[in-house]
Amino acid sequence: MPDDILLMASEVSRHFGGLTAVDRVSLSLARGEVHAVIGTNGAGKSTLVNVLAGEIAPSGGRVHLQGRDVTRWPQPRRARAGVGRSYQRTTIFPRSTVFENCRLAAQAHYQHPLDWWTAAARCPDSTRLAHQAIEHSGLAAQAHRVAGTLSHGQKRQLEIAMCLATAPHVLLLDEPLAGMGPEETERMLSLLTGLKRGHAILLVEHDMDAVFRIADHITVMVNGAVIASGEPDAIRCNAAVQSAYLGDTEDTREPARAG
Amino acid sequence: MTRTHPITARVWPLGVALIALVAFPHVGGQFYIDLVLTMMILAIFALSLELLVGRTGLVSFGHAAFFGIAAYATALVAPTASAPSLALLLPAVVIVTALAALAIGALSLRTHGIYFIMVTLAFAQMAYFVFHDMPFAGGSDGRYLHAKPVLAIGGITLLDLGEPRTFYYVALGCLCAVYALLALLGRSRFGHALAGIKANEQRMRAAGFSTYPYKLAAFTLAGALAGIAGFLHAIKDGFVNPEILAWHQSGAVLLTLILGGIGTLRGPVLGAFLFVLLKELFQSEALFGAFARHWQLPLGLTIIACVAMMPNGVVGLPTQWRRARAPVPHAG
Amino acid sequence: MDFAVFLVQCLNAVQYGLLLFLVASGLTLIFGILGVINLAHGSFYMIGAYLAYALAPWVAAHFGGGFFTELAIGLALSVAFGYLLEWGFFSYLYEREHLQQVLMTYGLILVFEELRSILVGDDVHGVAPPAWLAGSVQLGHVMTYPVYRLFMSGACIVVALGLYAIIARTRLGMAIRAGASNREMVQSLGVDIRLLYRIVFAAGVALAVFAGMIAAPVSSVYPGMGNQVLIISFVVVVIGGIGSIRGALLASLLVGFADTFGNVLIPQMAGILVYVLMAAILLWRPEGLFRTG
Numbered sequence: 080m081p082d083d084i085l086l087m088a089s090e091v092s093r094h095f096g097g098l099t100a101v102d103r104v105s106l107s108l109a110r111g112e113v114h115a116v117i118g119t120n121g122a123g124k125s126t127l128v129n130v131l132a133g134e135i136a137p138s139g140g141r142v143h144l145q146g147r148d149v150t151r152w153p154q155p156r157r158a159r160a161g162v163g164r165s166y167q168r169t170t171i172f173p174r175s176t177v178f179e180n181c182r183l184a185a186q187a188h189y190q191h192p193l194d195w196w197t198a199a200a201r202c203p204d205s206t207r208l209a210h211q212a213i214e215h216s217g218l219a220a221q222a223h224r225v226a227g228t229l230s231h232g233q234k235r236q237l238e239i240a241m242c243l244a245t246a247p248h249v250l251l252l253d254e255p256l257a258g259m260g261p262e263e264t265e266r267m268l269s270l271l272t273g274l275k276r277g278h279a280i281l282l283v284e285h286d287m288d289a290v291f292r293i294a295d296h297i298t299v300m301v302n303g304a305v306i307a308s309g310e311p312d313a314i315r316c317n318a319a320v321q322s323a324y325l326g327d328t329e330d331t332r333e334p335a336r337a338g
Numbered sequence: 339m340t341r342t343h344p345i346t347a348r349v350w351p352l353g354v355a356l357i358a359l360v361a362f363p364h365v366g367g368q369f370y371i372d373l374v375l376t377m378m379i380l381a382i383f384a385l386s387l388e389l390l391v392g393r394t395g396l397v398s399f400g401h402a403a404f405f406g407i408a409a410y411a412t413a414l415v416a417p418t419a420s421a422p423s424l425a426l427l428l429p430a431v432v433i434v435t436a437l438a439a440l441a442i443g444a445l446s447l448r449t450h451g452i453y454f455i456m457v458t459l460a461f462a463q464m465a466y467f468v469f470h471d472m473p474f475a476g477g478s479d480g481r482y483l484h485a486k487p488v489l490a491i492g493g494i495t496l497l498d499l500g501e502p503r504t505f506y507y508v509a510l511g512c513l514c515a516v517y518a519l520l521a522l523l524g525r526s527r528f529g530h531a532l533a534g535i536k537a538n539e540q541r542m543r544a545a546g547f548s549t550y551p552y553k554l555a556a557f558t559l560a561g562a563l564a565g566i567a568g569f570l571h572a573i574k575d576g577f578v579n580p581e582i583l584a585w586h587q588s589g590a591v592l593l594t595l596i597l598g599g600i601g602t603l604r605g606p607v608l609g610a611f612l613f614v615l616l617k618e619l620f621q622s623e624a625l626f627g628a629f630a631r632h633w634q635l636p637l638g639l640t641i642i643a644c645v646a647m648m649p650n651g652v653v654g655l656p657t658q659w660r661r662a663r664a665p666v667p668h669a670g
Numbered sequence: 671m672d673f674a675v676f677l678v679q680c681l682n683a684v685q686y687g688l689l690l691f692l693v694a695s696g697l698t699l700i701f702g703i704l705g706v707i708n709l710a711h712g713s714f715y716m717i718g719a720y721l722a723y724a725l726a727p728w729v730a731a732h733f734g735g736g737f738f739t740e741l742a743i744g745l746a747l748s749v750a751f752g753y754l755l756e757w758g759f760f761s762y763l764y765e766r767e768h769l770q771q772v773l774m775t776y777g778l779i780l781v782f783e784e785l786r787s788i789l790v791g792d793d794v795h796g797v798a799p800p801a802w803l804a805g806s807v808q809l810g811h812v813m814t815y816p817v818y819r820l821f822m823s824g825a826c827i828v829v830a831l832g833l834y835a836i837i838a839r840t841r842l843g844m845a846i847r848a849g850a851s852n853r854e855m856v857q858s859l860g861v862d863i864r865l866l867y868r869i870v871f872a873a874g875v876a877l878a879v880f881a882g883m884i885a886a887p888v889s890s891v892y893p894g895m896g897n898q899v900l901i902i903s904f905v906v907v908v909i910g911g912i913g914s915i916r917g918a919l920l921a922s923l924l925v926g927f928a929d930t931f932g933n934v935l936i937p938q939m940a941g942i943l944v945y946v947l948m949a950a951i952l953l954w955r956p957e958g959l960f961r962t963g
Contacts, residue, residue: 132544158546170541172534183534186527187546192555195523199530245545397769445949448956452707452768452912456904457952460945463901467941585901589776596773632788638780645773646762 083110085279086131086162086249091140093126100126102304103140108249108279113271115282115290118300119323124283125167127300128251131281132164133157144249159187163247165238167254167283173227177218177237180226181209184244208244216240217270232263239270250280256289268293291315299323352604356514363506372574375506377614378513379570384594384606385516386563391592392600393529394556395536396447399455399588400462403442404561406583408435408568410469413481413578424489424497431569432562438465439561443554462588470580480579483572499573509570513607516563520603532556593641599651608652616640674813679930685819687926688826689881693899694906694918695833696877702913703846703870706763709775712900713782714875717751718744718882719891720786723795737800744883745876752875756868764867783893792893799887822884829880833915846870902929905948911957 086108093101101123108114116124129135131142133154141150149157158164172180182199185208191197199205213222216236221229226237235255242250255271256264264286272293274280284290290297291311298308299320307317314320359378363371383405390396411431416422446457469475486500499505523529534542535549542549572578581587590613598609619625620633644651650658697711721744729740759778763771798804799818806814837843845866848856857863882895889895902925910921925944932943939946 134540134544153543153548155543155546155548158544164544166541166544170538170544172537172541174537179530183530184545186531187542189527190531190547190551191527192531192551195526195528195555195559197527198525199527200525202527205527241541241545391769397772399772445952448952449908452701453908455707455768455772456908457948460901460905460908460948464942464945467945471938471941473938585897589773592769592773592776596769600769632784634780635784635788638777638784641777641780642774645770645777649770 083279084108085110085145086281087143088127088131089141089143091127091130091137091142093123093130093135094138099303101130101137102302104298104300104303104305105140106298106305106308108281110248110277110279111275112295113275113280113282113293114296114298115284115294116298116300117284117287117290121302122300123303124300125253126303128164128253128281128283132162132251155187158245158247161246161248162251163242163245163249164251165242165253165255167257169231169234169238171226171234171237171241174225176223176225177213177229177240178209178222180237181212181240181244182206184241185209185212185246187245208246212240212244215243215270215274217266230263232259232266235259235263235267236270239267243274248278250274250278252280253283254285255282256284256286264289348604355607359510360507363503368502371502371506373614373618375509375574377611378509379567379574380591380594380614381607381610382513382516382570383564383567383591384598384610385513385520385603386560386567387591387595388600388603388606389520389523389532389556389563390560391595392602392605393524393536394532394553395539396553396557397455397592398446398458398557398560399585399592400442400446400458400460400465401560401564401591402583402585402587403462403465404435404439404564405568405571405587405591406465406469406578406580407438408432408565409572409578409582410475410481411435411565412569412572413483414475416483416485416487418484421485421498421500422487424487424499427487428566428569432565435565435568436558436562439558440554443557443561447550447553447557459585459588462583462585466580466583466585469583475580478580480577483576483578486573486576505573509574512566512570516566517603517607519563524603528552528555593644595651596649597644597651599653601650602653605651605653612652674810677809678813678815679934680927681815681819681823683927683930684923685823685826685926686930687923688823688830689885690899690902690906690925691919691922692826692829692877692881694903694910694922695830695915696874696881697903698907698910698912698915698918699846699870699877700874701907704760704764704867706760707768707771707775708760708874709772709900710778710782711874711878711903712896712898713779714748714752714878714896715882715885715899716786716893716896717782718748718879719797719886719889719895720790720882721747721879722883722886723797723891724790726797737803741880741883745880748876748879749872751879752872753868755875756871760871761864761867779897782896787893794890794892796890797886818887822888825884826881829877830919833877837915842866842869902944905944908948909951 084107088107089105090103091101091105092099092103104127106114116127118124126135130137133149133152133156137150141148143149144157144160144162149160152160172183175183182205185205186199186202189202189204213219216239218233218236218240221233226234229237235257239252239255256267259267268289271280271282282290282294294311296309297311297314299306299314301323306323307314307320359374362374366374387398387401390398390401408431411434412427415430416427442461446454446461449457470478475481486498486505488495488499489497497504497508499508531542531547531552534547535552539549571582594609594613595606596609597612598607599605616637617633620636621630623630648655648658693711693715696714697708700706700708700711722740725740725744729736729743733739763774803818803821805817807817807820809815837846845856845861856866906918906921906925909924910917925947928947929944933940936943
């Protein structure tokens with residue numbers, strides 16, 4: 080269903096001097112799907128996310144967003160066009176409230192560098208988007224708490240909420256479950272499942288249980304290159320993946336040694 | 339976006355300070371009035387830098403360039419024959435300074451972090467040399483301001499800045515206006531965006547903010563506001579020379595900021611008053627005799643001590659003491 | 671401009687550029703490895719010049735003269751001074767944000783300037799080059815060129831080569847290069863990072879002091895000489911990129927040529943030409959010519 084493919088990476092590469100961090104990776108993100116990217120540490124997953132988000136330019140290959148070639152677009156422009164990303168290390172603004180965090184993110188769509196007097200509180204669009212984002216991410220009860228006082232899991236939820244506040248079509252999520260206990264993980268997973276409907280989601284994760292539960296499509300990367308890509312059952316049985324990454328058991332919260 | 343005091347606790351000291359400033363010329367002698375004028379002008383200068391450093395997180399070591407450009411513009415643009423019109427001169431000076439800030443900012447903001455600090459310092463030094471070496475500016479001797487501006491409507495003189503009292507109240511009015519503008523800015527979308535850029539520019543870009551236009555706008559506005567201070571300075575002294583662009587002035591205003599406290603509006607104002615007092619103290623021959631010549635030594639030591647021990651400035655002291663007595667474990 | 675004059679100006683440009691390189695490489699080492707922006711770096715240059723002025727008679731009295739003795743003593747003093755300064759002051763700056771570093775080192779400049787004023791006064795002093803370097807060398811038919819300036823360029827080249835040899839070829843150099851990119855890793859390899867930092871800082875100080883010492887006979891010794899060199903060094907670092915010694919060398923030579931020929935060709939704009947160059951490079955390549963990252 081090509082109409083539903085929102086983000087497509089074609090033969091994307093990224094080199095750092097002599098080191099190849101991402102080696103001709105191609106993947107596509109379709110609306111209504113969670114596409115997980117897994118791999119050992121140093122496999123280039125975060126670099127891939129950075130390239131897709133526009134934070135760094137690829138050394139080769141193209142990125143298309145809803146049919147448009149956005150390879151040369153800088154990150155803010157891509158973000159406004161609908162690519163949202165969350166970070167592995169929490170990057171919320173700790174001194175503001177949850178609501179203020181989301182409202183600030185939402186403001187990205189209404190930029191007026193020369194408008195010095197309109198009060199932030201008086202912007203109805205940002206306020207509306209912020210409330211929606213808070214609802215969707217399940218933080219309604221904490222809307223007026225100072226972000227720095229939230230629990231770790233709530234902060235990760237806020238990270239997603241800030242993503243949602245910009246009304247993206249594509250969500251690039253870099254290890255949203257990092258450091259979470261089982262209860263918080265459950266909450267996050269149901270949040271992500273709920274988000275599937277309207278968005279295309281790229282999920283970089285180490286938590287294999289979670290990945291196999293919610294992913295519709297899995298891509299496995301080792302040393303910057305894709306070694307397998309397909310439906311979860313196919314990946315589970317894939318011999319190359321098993322030897323390179325999953326090891327003998329499926330319990331891989333701690334990934335096996337790199338292949 | 340911090341919540342330290344409720345509104346009332348913040349407003350009444352400001353009110354008291356304002357009343358004191360308004361009443362001062364009636365009780366003080368000319369020397370003290372001049373001193374307070376110097377403080378107020380430095381306060382405007384420091385407030386303009388607060389917008390850059392405190393609000394946007396852009397550490398500029400070249401802000402004196404805009405102070406100096408405005409002061410020189412005042413002396414150079416003002417006609418020599420008659421008293422210039424305040425209504426024309428002040429906007430003209432501010433516009434010229436804003437254009438200079440736009441040009442310097444457009445180039446400097448292509449750099450970040452440590453490079454930005456070095457580049458702003460370099461551009462300020464460039465401005466210094468322009469005014470020092472080029473003949474149109476009078477060289478190292480500087481230029482005189484031939485007549486102080488007046489505000490006249492239809493032949494009736496409303497404000498004559500040559501009158502010391504009038505000038506004092508105009509300066510106080512400018513200080514209040516700049517303070518109010520920055521307070522308004524803090525509540526605005528623009529101000530919130532700047533705060534976000536200071537906290538985490540990368541995150542702002544990821545959300546979709548093009549941060550360069552915001553930073554450039556802040557830089558230009560900060561330059562323009564510094565221009566108001568420079569304008570007042572030129573009128574106060576009636577004289578400009580290249581030393582007002584020396585990088586020591588950029589250092590002095592940065593020190594003023596950190597002395598009072600970065601991140602608030604009271605900080606720069608308080609810092610300006612303290613800095614001028616300290617300078618008077620260290621330069622006082624009555625106290626230090628011949629050693630007063632070397633006033634930069636205690637000043638330098640004060641800077642080091644202040645940054646080391648009071649990184650949040652005087653305004654931040656109550657919080658600092660409170661934290662020291664009852665350490666609160668950080669949440670998360 | 672005839673060829674002999676052109677050659678003389680080229681030699682001047684190279685000499686000035688190489689001297690700047692010494693100062694700038696100290697600055698870029700201290701920032702690149704230790705992460706500290708040090709505004710007081712120019713003060714070290716000034717201290718070097720005043721040392722040359724103060725040591726000359728002392729060395730003459732106690733050792734019967736000897737230029738290299740003077741340099742050696744100056745270097746030893748500067749290394750000791752750098753070591754103590756790092757231990758007592760700079761080590762507290764490492765984890766602080768840039769604004770605080772800038773202000774604290776700015777305060778240090780004021781302290782150094784006033785101490786100098788108290789101890790040695792504010793007069794301008796000349797320093798004579800050693801007799802055996804005081805002559806001139808014949809260039810073509812009409813022009814002569816001071817031997818001392820050639821010596822300066824030569825000394826800077828020797829130091830630059832030594833710096834390169836140490837950084838590229840020795841274990842200390844390897845630790846320095848590694849420490850620039852990854853402090854924790856270097857520590858976990860068993861290198862005493864504190865000692866490493868102290869050595870690097872002392873080396874940076876020594877470079878600036880040495881530059882000041884050899885520059886003294888040419889530039890005279892005057893208050894404020896440190897500030898001027900500091901700001902030009904900043905321009906060099908901006909153009910060449912932080913942490914890149916190669917970048918500092920090329921940028922220094924570029925600045926040297928721009929300043930020297932600018933002075934000759936457009937004297938009214940002499941002071942600002944270097945900054946115009948910086949502005950042009952910022953327009954074209956904001957990360958500097960050789961930014962390492």
